[in-house]
Amino acid sequence: METTHREDQRSATERRRRELLEAAERVVLRDGPGASMNAIAAEAGITKPILYRHFGDKGGLYRALAVRHTDALVDALRAALDAPTDRRERVEAALDTYLAAIEARPQVYRFLMHPAEEPGGERGFDVGQYSAPLLRRLGEELATVIAERVDLGADREERARVWGHGIVGMMHAAGDWWLGERPCPRERLVRHLADLLWGGLATAEDLAGGPGL
Amino acid sequence: METTHREDQRSATERRRRELLEAAERVVLRDGPGASMNAIAAEAGITKPILYRHFGDKGGLYRALAVRHTDALVDALRAALDAPTDRRERVEAALDTYLAAIEARPQVYRFLMHPAEEPGGERGFDVGQYSAPLLRRLGEELATVIAERVDLGADREERARVWGHGIVGMMHAAGDWWLGERPCPRERLVRHLADLLWGGLATAEDLAGGPGL
DNA sequence: ATCCGTTGTTACTAGCGGTAACGTGAATAT
DNA sequence: ATATTCACGTTACCGCTAGTAACAACGGAT
Numbered sequence: 001m002e003t004t005h006r007e008d009q010r011s012a013t014e015r016r017r018r019e020l021l022e023a024a025e026r027v028v029l030r031d032g033p034g035a036s037m038n039a040i041a042a043e044a045g046i047t048k049p050i051l052y053r054h055f056g057d058k059g060g061l062y063r064a065l066a067v068r069h070t071d072a073l074v075d076a077l078r079a080a081l082d083a084p085t086d087r088r089e090r091v092e093a094a095l096d097t098y099l100a101a102i103e104a105r106p107q108v109y110r111f112l113m114h115p116a117e118e119p120g121g122e123r124g125f126d127v128g129q130y131s132a133p134l135l136r137r138l139g140e141e142l143a144t145v146i147a148e149r150v151d152l153g154a155d156r157e158e159r160a161r162v163w164g165h166g167i168v169g170m171m172h173a174a175g176d177w178w179l180g181e182r183p184c185p186r187e188r189l190v191r192h193l194a195d196l197l198w199g200g201l202a203t204a205e206d207l208a209g210g211p212g213l
Numbered sequence: 214m215e216t217t218h219r220e221d222q223r224s225a226t227e228r229r230r231r232e233l234l235e236a237a238e239r240v241v242l243r244d245g246p247g248a249s250m251n252a253i254a255a256e257a258g259i260t261k262p263i264l265y266r267h268f269g270d271k272g273g274l275y276r277a278l279a280v281r282h283t284d285a286l287v288d289a290l291r292a293a294l295d296a297p298t299d300r301r302e303r304v305e306a307a308l309d310t311y312l313a314a315i316e317a318r319p320q321v322y323r324f325l326m327h328p329a330e331e332p333g334g335e336r337g338f339d340v341g342q343y344s345a346p347l348l349r350r351l352g353e354e355l356a357t358v359i360a361e362r363v364d365l366g367a368d369r370e371e372r373a374r375v376w377g378h379g380i381v382g383m384m385h386a387a388g389d390w391w392l393g394e395r396p397c398p399r400e401r402l403v404r405h406l407a408d409l410l411w412g413g414l415a416t417a418e419d420l421a422g423g424p425g426l
Numbered sequence: 427a428t429c430c431g432t433t434g435t436t437a438c439t440a441g442c443g444g445t446a447a448c449g450t451g452a453a454t455a456t
Numbered sequence: 457a458t459a460t461t462c463a464c465g466t467t468a469c470c471g472c473t474a475g476t477a478a479c480a481a482c483g484g485a486t
Binding site: 012013016046047053 | 463464465466467
Binding site: 087088091135136139146148149150151152155158159161162163165166167168169170171172173174176177178183184188189192193195196197198199200201202203204205206207 | 300301304348349352359361362363364365368371372374375376378379380381382383384385386387389390391396397401402405406408409410411412413414415416417418419420
């Protein structure tokens, strides 16, 4: 039969693809985002051209690798934002979800956030092209959630997008720094960030002696 | 005389170094952060080994190149934060200063924020090592300013650092996204971000029909 | 005359991403 | 039975990169 053969082939190909991705993940976890295609092929027990047949180029492999983890994280964040509690608690839960994820698997996080930039990329003004795609996606997701649920007045969508990307950037930068220095337990970081979002900078008093911030 | 000779040599060396840095900057502005050492040497009218004698390795050259712009930006931000107005206006001025800088020279900004990561870097848990050094520095600077001037209660320093890195990250991510899409003029982005920092997310009402954010 | 430090060269290494050309083996079609 | 197809796999190569040895030339200082 023809269809059976085709389906067998396709499922076998997909299984092989998954195996290759798992080998790649092992190497990336060991060597960081700079892992070479040679090393990945060796880990999978094959040679380079097969890798290129499956994923096109290095960017393709890395994109395929990133989609898995990104999806998982986005799902977890959605769940946190959908919990039936008040807004402050949900924001704290989302922050904690993200920070717990990067705390548990810093290598994966580093790979997702700082993917190797391909040298042959476009030139010009596409600054964002080289930036981490995960951050952009998280920002957009958060923006839609905000626009759906929060009453922001006239320029609702514009504000929601600015806030979405801004909040994600805040979370990311603070998390990146915190992961490097570990100056406090996670729950305190979460509370500090939530306080900041709840207008902490606006309501705090000036400190005596200075010109005030 | 000996000292005269030495001083002449040193000043000549420094002048040469500056020339090389200017050539490197021209190439980076043209080719992006992926500019090759060969291209930079050619632009300076010399060959690679001289570049390596002056800067050690590519990271050294890039670091030297980054310090200049970083210093300039930090100075501008300090000036904005030291203006004799109220806190909200100063925060808006600082945001606007940063965004105007990245708007004026996106190539420089991209170079500073996404420096080429060296493949031979350290392994292990130093996630922050590969992250943009400029962001870290801005975060620390802002943290000290906040700690100096804002009354944050008991865990003052810890909160100031979290907020410093968080705010810088917010500014950076929103700016990065904005620079790519240009969805609104700069002044509106500044106002949206300031509104967010002034507790906009906490005080906005739920939108009818959803579970509320 | 000799040494020293700097500037500069050419020619090389090792490794990278990526590709062309080729062989193998199993299932299908005739 | 034979020919076709198609994925899997190889070796050997290309052009590029960062980085390095080895050597030459010039200008003071001793």
